[in-house]
Amino acid sequence: MKFLQVGLVIFVGIALMAAGCVEATPGDGSSDTPFWVKETTAPAGTPTTTAILDSEYVSPATPYPATTTPAKVPASRQLPENTQDKPVYPEVLRETIDLKGEAHAWTINATYPPLIVDIVVTPETETRTIVYQSSYGDRDEEKSTVTRISPNSHLEVTIRDANGNIVAQDGFNGKYTVGRSKQLLVLRGGAYQVDLRGTAVVADISIKIGKIEGENAVSV
Template identity: 30%
Template sequence: MSRVYKSFFVAAVMVLILVSAGCAELPPGGESGWSGGLSPDKQGGSGGEDDDPGYLKPATPYPTATSSMAGPTLSKPVETAPTQDPYVTLYNRTTEFSLTHPTDAYSFDLTAPPLIIEFDVEPKMITREKYTTSDYGSKKDIVVKQSYPSEDSWFTVTVRDRESGAIVAEDGFGKRFSTDTDKRVFVGRLGDYLIQFSGNDVKVHILVRAGGV
């Protein structure tokens, strides 16, 4: 009985040795039997099958900002030709009017209205001294100088119809007119006119223009 048991034990040991020797051999081709690696058909690479499902579409990369900045572009301003005076100058003069030279008169046949007469009056100035008491400090007596246009200074522009003598337009400085020194007389209709400048104790710059001659 013991002999049979020993024979069975020896046979079992031999089987275990053979089994162990068979498991130690590497698979053909030198591949390892470790299951932790990726199989060749599942590893990514350029040689594998295209697995892009097509959800992402190719696009242009976003431009990268550069440190250099373009300078401002300077544009040359458009040159504008000076506006020409649409009127013709008939008279442009500075004249002093006084008792010895009270009036100037001119005739003009206006065929291209308007007729524009501009004048700037410089009246004779009167300076007077006024004695008064100061309202400040020690209340001393002081002299105050006052300047104002002479009551004898005046100027008038009169435009008349030459045939009838009727006044077409008129304005001036002093007397029955205001003391504004810069004024304009405007005539807007055709006619043969007498233009008269009259004054006293004034120096006047007069500019007369018309739409044509």
């Protein structure tokens, strides 16, 4: 029995010494060139506003085909910046839409101008984490995180008159700027169609007209 115990102790000792003699195998070496780890964050798709659709002035419509060439759009005009001179117009449409490549359209009866279309865009974003080894000292691992708008995120809103002519157009990303608040303004009364299309964005759209029957625009 003692012989077995002594043999077991000797065996364990030899195993431990053998393990201590094993050296870690060097890797393939490290490089100062960073590699990228990408995470994509989709925009929140839950509506944050109460939907409004005044059926007397707004009705669903069939979107026009997407334009393939830049439209000749009249120069845009801005509402007065001074809030004392800026009237409050009745809102006939408000909706939050999670756009995934489809198009939406509405016919707007804007007998009393102006027609104002406001869009707030929340795009999909990409977060990239750069992991690299420092070129100084002990060459410790360094990390840096960069967030940018996804190249897939884009939006376009177009206003056409009763003859199908484009009277105002703007958008987000692509051939447009990446400003997240857009406003389109039409100063002539009439019937118009508003087309909204986009991908990988959430759009908060609000449409106002000059006044509705029996009500006037109220100044602030």
